[in-house]
Amino acid sequence: MGSSINDLEKRIAAFIPDPKQEHDPFILACAKEAFAALREGNFPVGSVLVRDGQVIESGHNRVFTPYFRSDLHAEMSVITAAEDRLRGDPTVHSGSVLYSSLEPCLMCALRLLNSGVGAVFYGAPDPKGGSAAVVDQLPVAREHMGQEARARFAPASCSDELKKLCADLLSPVADKLCALLEQRN
């Protein structure tokens, strides 16, 4: 496992954003956050909030460490931190874009819709827990993201290596962490 984590760190350090892939810098930032989560023993997922081309908030999953918090998925951490810092009105996220290393789950999809962010893009799909396929059917989707919510909740335009990296970051620990949650039943 150690070498695999080292390999992931090397791949992140070696990656150079492709100028033709507009989301590369932001998904790379998500991957770095996901790596920080991996080091801590949390789900290796990272997110950044971007406004006018600048990252204004970044964070990662903190479900397991320092103590169990069922709500602290990466997207939730980032939106909560931004709202606490900006202390704005309900338009505070208008025009902002949330990037995540992994396709958001249903809890995060609803939060992101409620937040009013303009769009959500992710590095790796999540076949088990992702919500992009159903986002159009969520009760608040059309009110908050317009008629084509799914078009604004989509895979990032980023390099293939970055997509693979976002998925590979999960591999050292995801099964073990999922098993911890399943054991509760």
Ligand SMILES: [Zn+2]
């Ligand atoms: Zn989530």
